[in-house]
Structure formats: C-alpha cells, structure tokens
Amino acid sequence: MAIVCLALAALLAGLTGCLAMINSLAVKEYNQATSSLQTNLKQADRPDADLTGLRAAQEQTDAQFDQVDRFKTLLLPSTRTALERNRDLSRKLSALLEREEARQEGADTGGSETHGKDGNGTGTGRGGQADGGKGEHGRSQEEKQKLEDLLSQNSQGERGKAGGESKDPGGRQVDRTVKPW
Numbered sequence: 001m002a003i004v005c006l007a008l009a010a011l012l013a014g015l016t017g018c019l020a021m022i023n024s025l026a027v028k029e030y031n032q033a034t035s036s037l038q039t040n041l042k043q044a045d046r047p048d049a050d051l052t053g054l055r056a057a058q059e060q061t062d063a064q065f066d067q068v069d070r071f072k073t074l075l076l077p078s079t080r081t082a083l084e085r086n087r088d089l090s091r092k093l094s095a096l097l098e099r100e101e102a103r104q105e106g107a108d109t110g111g112s113e114t115h116g117k118d119g120n121g122t123g124t125g126r127g128g129q130a131d132g133g134k135g136e137h138g139r140s141q142e143e144k145q146k147l148e149d150l151l152s153q154n155s156q157g158e159r160g161k162a163g164g165e166s167k168d169p170g171g172r173q174v175d176r177t178v179k180p181w
Contacts (some may be wrong), residue, residue: 020161025153026075030083031063041154044137044147051101058094061136089154096146101133103143 040058043049065087072080 009038010113019057022074023079024073026071026083027079029064029068030079030086033061033068033090034086036061036064037086038154040093042152044097044150051097055094055097055101058090058097062087062090086154089150092146093150093181096143096150100143 036057040054040061043054043057065083068075068083069087072083075083
C-alpha cells in the first residue's frame, strides 16, 4: 500500500513538473512573440516603414504565437488569455500590413482605378482620388486610425497585466519581462 502511494505521488510530481516546464517554455516563447509584436507595431507607425520587411517580421511573429497556441490547453488561464489577446492583435496587424502593401503596390503600378473589397468587406478604390483621401506618406486616414487603434490596444493590454516597457523615476526606458501570470 505504501509503495502504491509513493508511486502515485512520484507520478503526480512528474506530471506537475512536465506541466510547469511546458508553461515555462510557452511563456518564454510568448514573451519573445510579444516583444516582436511591440517592435513591429512601433515600426508600422513610422511613416517610412519598410512594409515588405515588416510584413516578413510580422509573419514570424504570427508563427511564434501559433507555436505557443498549440499548447493552449496546458497553459494557465491567465497565460492563455494574454496569448489569445496578443495573437489576435498580431493577426490584425498582419492583415493591415497586407492591405497597405497591396494598396502601395497598386499605386506603384500606375494607379488605375480599381475597386475591391478589403479584409473588412468594405470597398476600396486605388489611384487618383478614389483611395479614400490619402494622408501624408500615402496612408489613408482609415489605415492610420486602424494602426493607432492597434497601438493603443497593445499598450492598454500590456499595462499592469503583462509588463512591457515603462519609464523609471529618472525618465529612462526600462524593459520589463512580460509575465502574463
């Protein structure tokens, strides 16, 4: 009887250790993906952003979130919630970058008048004045607003819940490890 109890206790300890290791590795990957997402959001906000390079970096970030998502059922609930929120935000940024890159490529190829549907199901026009009123650096006001919304969502979601960058009392940038628990 004592041997059975000890064997069960050892089995339970081993399973707990495996789950802790999986969570630790998932949190590490999540932190890297979140850091990449924050960097990509900052780069996307720049008017001179390289959309092709940024889109490639964002594809890698999406892949990192997808990799962590495979272990979603084994993760702690707070980690799972933070993962889902940032994964969705990352996908929104990817879709926005794809639309922006397609719009710029359309403008570079002669700017003929075409109408299609974007990812939200709304029509867009390219070329001439049909693009919805481009602002400075070729971005439409709608695209700028979507990018600003993504930036504010990310900063609101990271405050107090998962760490991120902050300023110390001296006003210097301090990078804190993102910990969703």
